[in-house]
Every structure is written in structure tokens, then in C-alpha cells.
Amino acid sequence: MAGWQKLGLKIFLEEPLRADTQEFIPAFHSWIQSQAVDGHLLIDVHDYSHVHRGPGILLVAHEGNFSLDQADDRPGLLYHRKQNLDGNREECIREVFRHTLLACSRLESDPVLGGRVRFHTREMLLLANDRLHTPNSRETFERLRPELTQALSRILGRGVFSLDRVEDPRELFSVWVRARRSFRPGYLLRRFN
């Protein structure tokens, strides 16, 4: 399953954002205090809010990073896997969705942020952090589209989304997942279960 063990997923925030990005710093620190994220060893928090289209506020974990990502000038929660995921492609995709949705859901109810943060799933960005096995090309996209469609149908529902590749070949292989309607992270998580 080379090329799928280090996936990433970005789920966007509803805008305008009603919380200051700096407020995510104490929120993430409190997650570390309670090691609140299942399956992750949380290590540290970094403020990269001064970096244009950078990781914003970064929560570093051994298995993967969570960040209040600023890429495309649209804030969202990016989960970026660093250690290999287990399982076949579909399992890897499900796993990365589960971790990202859980983190979004946790942020929505985080007491530090006081319910001022909402995510939507009208549009999500799925990426593969491996230029060697998953180069960003039309060929890769065509090859993987059937499996991606199948895996995402199980998560979002059949026929309710479209897939488009980010065409800039310099970028990681990334696919826009555009759904016909937006689900709340909590709702999708319940469907997982």
C-alpha cells in the first residue's frame, strides 16, 4: 500500500472564524496535558501564525501533526500523517478521516474555544504525503480514483461527492472532495461507528 500509509486530510472551518487563532494554543496545550487524542503521542505546540500559508498553530504528535492550517488562505484543521498507517487503502483512508473528524469534533466542543469553532465538510482536501509512490499526476489520479470513490462512498454516501485533483505537479498528490451537502464532524463520526 505504498503511498497510502502517510495520508493527510484537511477539513475547513466555517468562516468567518469567531475565535482568534491564538486561542488554539492553550486548547492544544490542554490536549497534551490530558493526552487527549486517541492513538497519538502528543508532544508540543508551535505558533507558526506568522508564516504565510503555513501550518498556523501546530500540534505535534509522534504519529502525525494536527495544524490549524492556513494553506490556500483558508483555515482548516489539517491532519498530516507522519508514521505509517496500517491496513489496505480503504482502511488507511477511513483511519485518516476518523482521526481528523475526531480532532474537529473535539475542537468544536473545546471549553477554551467556547463553541465558537465550527467545521464543514462541503469541501475537504485529501493528500498523500509520499511523492515517490504517489506522484501528483493525472495517471496516479486515474489509477486511484475507483478505490478513492469506493472508500469515500462508505464514509460520505454513494454519489454525493465529486473528486478533483490539485493539478500543480509541485504539490503533494491532493484531491478535492466536494460533497453535495455538508455533514457535521460528529454526524460523520457516528456513521463510522
Place this chain on the structure above:
Amino acid sequence: MITWKEHLGTDIPDELGREIDIFEMQMELRRQGKLDEKIFAETRLRRGIYGQRYDNGFRHDGIRSQELPYPSGDVIKGPETLWDAPGMMRIKIPYGGVNPRQLEMLADMAEEYSDGVLHVTTRQDYQLHFVHIDDTPDLMRRLASVGITTREACGNSVRNVTACPLAGVCHTEAFDVSPYAKACSAFLLGHPDAQDFGRKFKISFSGCREEACGLASMHDMGAIAVVRREGGRIRRGFELYVGGGLGAVPHQAKLFDSFLPEEELLPTAQAISRVFARLGEKKNRARARIKFLVAKLGIDEFRKEVLKEREIMPPDERWTAYLPEVPEFQETAVRPPAALNGHQPPPGFEHWVRTNVYRQRQAGYAVATLTLPLGDLSSWQARELAQIARRFSGENIRTTVEQNMVLRWVSEADLPELYAELDKIGLGAHGAGTIVDVTACPGTDTCKLGIASSRGLAAEFRRRLGAKFFQLDESIKDLRIKISGCFNSCGQHHVADIGFYGTSRTIKGHKVPHFQVVLGGKWTENAGSYGLAMGSAPARNIPEVLERITGRYLEHRSNGESFQDFVRSVGKKNLRTMLQDLLLVPAYEVDSSFYSDWGDPREFSMGDLGTGECAGEVVTLTQFNLASAEQLVFEAQIRLDDSDFAGADSLSYRAMVEAARALVKTEFLDVPGAPDTVVSEFRRRFYDTELFFDKYAGGKFANYLFRRHGSSPQSPTRDTAHQSVEESQLFIEAAHACYERMAREISGVR
């Protein structure tokens, strides 16, 4: 499944490929416990793979010290450094020069193996943080495929060779030092005579004496370009300095040769390396830099040793092989030269041009500086920048020691368009080389030795000063601020007009982040002089400290007076009096914000905190005595200012004795004040027992006291007195740290 090694194949130069394969094998041996941890640690350091904060598996989360149970358990990659803990990768870039393809590769590396951010250092390197060691062989292979090596980026080796970012295009340079920096870097890389150092060795090249760019005075070896007319012919050479360095005890480099002909550059560098390897300190790391050797031997004796070595070295054709290519060393512009055409520029352009554009010696061309906040840029920005460079500047991208980047050979007519493009990717900020362009080392963000948050403070300065930049007086705009997270000076605070380095204090059992204020360092004239410490203020008050100092400068400076002259004329005593109220810390119950650092909401800590009544009593007495030691060292600084070197030296010594006595008193309340008794009691109770030992520096600071107690200088000079003051300051800091450890232990026992 294909690997990067297979995929890149012959794109990886043979020699680099072999070295990386060997390193990968050593990793495996270490994993299996078949390679000694210390040997492996030095091996990986010499590959640029550095440890990072919390890599011992513990982190204080603001409430308690938490164990970080990494999956590989107790497998280690060096003493107290867990295998799985994220580390830092330093990427050595000679004189900071990269081409667009290399920049794109760096961007990919940051994105795939790090946190999506490229960090530019004060040595023109790039750094990636949070890198897993298992990813490093592929990371190195991919860099090697575009001509970048990380070899000897860390460890006891020749570090990145730096040079002026304006080399080759500057109006004041004698000649372009770039090809010499490149040749020197290549020659010493992996050279057998440069493998047995007790510590690192830093080299810089500067095109002229007057400007700051090369910072020759603060380098182990600093070469300044000079020319000489000989028989109607211009001859190139270097004014060569050795034995400079910042660190805990800064030294100004000494003149080794006022004209070293160009063909003697590499053999002399080699001879210096041999002398350093042979005579330099090996056991005591704290005194192992070449500056200590030069100070010990004296520059004349050191020179003799080097020349002796030079005589007996077998000739090497590489010494001069590069010279015929020097005149051809040229960067090519992608656009023809042209003046600004007078068209309406985009908004913000004028401000940017004023601070960020330098008109080259070559008419019609300019250098554009990209102000990187805290030296950071995202992978996305780096990729976009590579495209912009291809269009406007070609291969000509360099980093600067002020943690910025420059695009050279930009046609002046293109400047408005270039600015608009840079602005689109968030790299169009004005203010390069001004007070808002704050330099900061990684500090507590990622550095294992960081005490206070240099980056947090720098971000706060940027925010506050940026908001009022246009209202600032020109004399204030021109000041430079540099911040280090601890006394090791990676932020180069000694050569800033206004510098800071992180310290800590304990107030009633709570730790408080502080910064020592260092005023009056000189950036120009190749880091012409170093600033002196004024006293530690709580981190929370530092922005106000800056306000006051700059306000006072503005009010009192006489016509055109430099900041250094202002500091001298007002005097440290008055300046300190002016700041006195800002040195105080309110009780925790009154304002707990003083007990957290900038950008970090956790309660400040240097490990596990503890309080106790017993410790409380000791604290009060010890603190009191340590305060009088601080007072003495402050007086020593004033004497130094007044050129009373003997007075400065003697007060520095008394301050150390006083601080030692403060500690001895915690065990032997009635210890007599005679220095002999204090020093011997201190040695018995705190040194022999290693109670005074710092986790990283060991007994280094105690040795300052023992050395000075053992022999007082006959006639102290400015240099030796300066050193005494610095050492005394550090000894007192170490006494504070020792006392804090004791207080913790006592409360732990209770």
C-alpha cells in the same frame, strides 16, 4: 516497492551516496545496540542530525513533568536521546547560496519529513524541525541529488562557511569572496585534518572591513578581502583573523595576518585546523573552542605554531587548483539591466524599496531582501519563490545571517513587478535590517538548551513595533535587536544594539522567565565590539524595557550620536536605574502572567517545580546573598566602562566569591568571608560533590572561580577584564540555578 535510493540512482553523487549508505548501516547497528551511543551521536551530528527539546522522553506540560512513551521504548540515538523523539536536521548551505531547484527540494523536504516550514539560521543554513531519524537517509539522498550535503552541519567540525550576501555586487567590497568561500568549504569538508577538533569551527568571509556582513570578528577564522598593489599589479589577499567567537564568553578575533595572499588561504586554513586539532582542548568542552587556545598561547605564539605547521605540510594541488576559475565565477542575470521606468508602482512599494532594496555595483541591477518573520517560510512560499527567482533573478538566491533571503541580479525596472509578486506570497514585508527585523535563535521552541522563549519575544516585538513602524524615528528604526534563548548566543545578541538572552529566576518557589539585557554591541565593522549585560528583567517586562531604552535614546541623543555612544555616555548605572522598577516581579497571586513565557501559556518551568517552607528559608538568605553578588558584578561593569580594568577584574572576582559564599552558607551558615576559605569550602561542598554541576555545562562555571582565585592577572587589559565580567555573570547565573535545584530537592524530600 521502489525506494528513493533506487529511484534517484545516479543523480546521487557516488561519494555522497556511499556516505549515506554507511550512515544508514550505522543506524541499524545502533538500533541493535551494536554501536556505542556516544559514537553514534557524534556520527549523526556530523550528518547534520541534531537532538531537539523533549528528546529525553519528558516534557513539562505546565502542571507536571509528563513522560512521553515513544513506541521504540528506550532505544536511544545518543545519551539520553530517544530514538523516536523528533529531531532537527541542519542543512549546510555554503555562503547561503541556493538555486531554484534546490529551494524546491528543500520545500519538499520540509513538507514531507518536517512541519512544512523552512527555517533560516544565523549561519545561513536551513533547519527542519520534528524530523524522525528513520527519514533522514532518504532526506539526505534527495538533497544530495540536487547538490546539497548535510555533512558536518553539526558536531565538532567545520560548520557552514558564511559570506556576505552582497558578495560580488557590493559597492564597498575589495573583490567577490564567494568563490573563495566555496573553495574553502569544499576543501575542508571531510578533510582529515579537520576531523579531530574538540569543538566546532566557524569560518566567515567578508568583502570589506567597514560593513557588518561577514562578522569576521566573531568567528574562529574570519577572512576579509583586501587588495595590494605590487609592481603595478593588483594582488588579492585576505586580512585574516582567528580566535573570535560569541558563546557564553565572547572573544574578539585577533589579527593573524594583515595580508594573506589568496594562494595561501587554503593551506593556512589547513594549518590552523591542524594546530587546533593538535593543541586545542579536548576534555573540557567549555574551553575547547579555538578562541581559548588563541587566548592561552597568545596570538604570536599561535601564529608561530601555524607557520611551523604550514612549513611541514605536504603540498596539495587543491590549494590553488580553484584559483584560475575565480575570475570566471559569475552569476548571470536573467533580465537585461534597466532603470526604474517611473510607472506608477504598486502600493507599499516605496517603503519596501527604502529598506529592502540595495542597488548593485553593476548599473541597472539590484538586490531585493525578503524579510522572513523569525527566519521562517512555508513550503508553499519556498516553491512560489523558486518560480519568482527563475523569472527575475535566475540562480541567485542567498540566505543572510539575519535570517532573511536575498534575490540578486534583479533588473531595477522589474522591481515593482517583483514586489507585487513577493507581496502575493507574503514575502513583501518592508523593514529588512531595521528594528522590526528581529533575529532570534530557536530558544525554548525546539532547542534543548533554551531557557526562555526567544522566538516568542521576537514575535511580540514584531507585533508591537510593526504596528507603529512608520511613527518611529529614523534613529530607532535603524537599531538592531537580537535574541538568544540562553547564554550560548546563537541569536548573536552580543553584536546587537539591543540584545537579550534568556535566564530564569525563582520567586517563592515559582519559576519566572527572564531576559538579560545586553546593550551597545556593534554590528558594523565586522561585529566591531560586543555589548555588556545590564541585568535580568522578567520576560513580561521586556517590551517595556525596550520602550524605555529607545525612548531615552531618542530624548537624550545629541546630534547623530550612535546608540553605542549613547550607552557609553549615559552609562550603565543610569540606564539600570532607569529600568530598576522593571526588574521586579510581582507575586504570583498578584499577576501570574509573569510566570509564563511569551507565546507559551504553560506555567514557566525548567523542569519539575517544588516549593517548601524549608526551601523557603534557604531561599531568602541565599537570594539575598546572590543579589549582593549581582550588585558587585554590576559595579565591575561600570569600572570596565570607565576603563578601570583592574577594578573591573577585582570586583568580578569578589562577585564570584560572594555568590559561592551564598551557596556555602546554605550548609555552613557562619562561613568566614576570607576568599581562601570560601573557595575551599565551595570546592569541597559543591564542586567535588557535583552539586554545582550544570546538566550540560558540568563544572565549567565553577572553574571560572577556581582559575581566577588561583591566579590574578598582573595588569588586566580591556579584553581580560571584559572576560572576567562575563565569567562572573555566568558564575552567578549558575549559582542561581544550583540553588534552585537544591530548593527543589529539599521540597521533593519533604
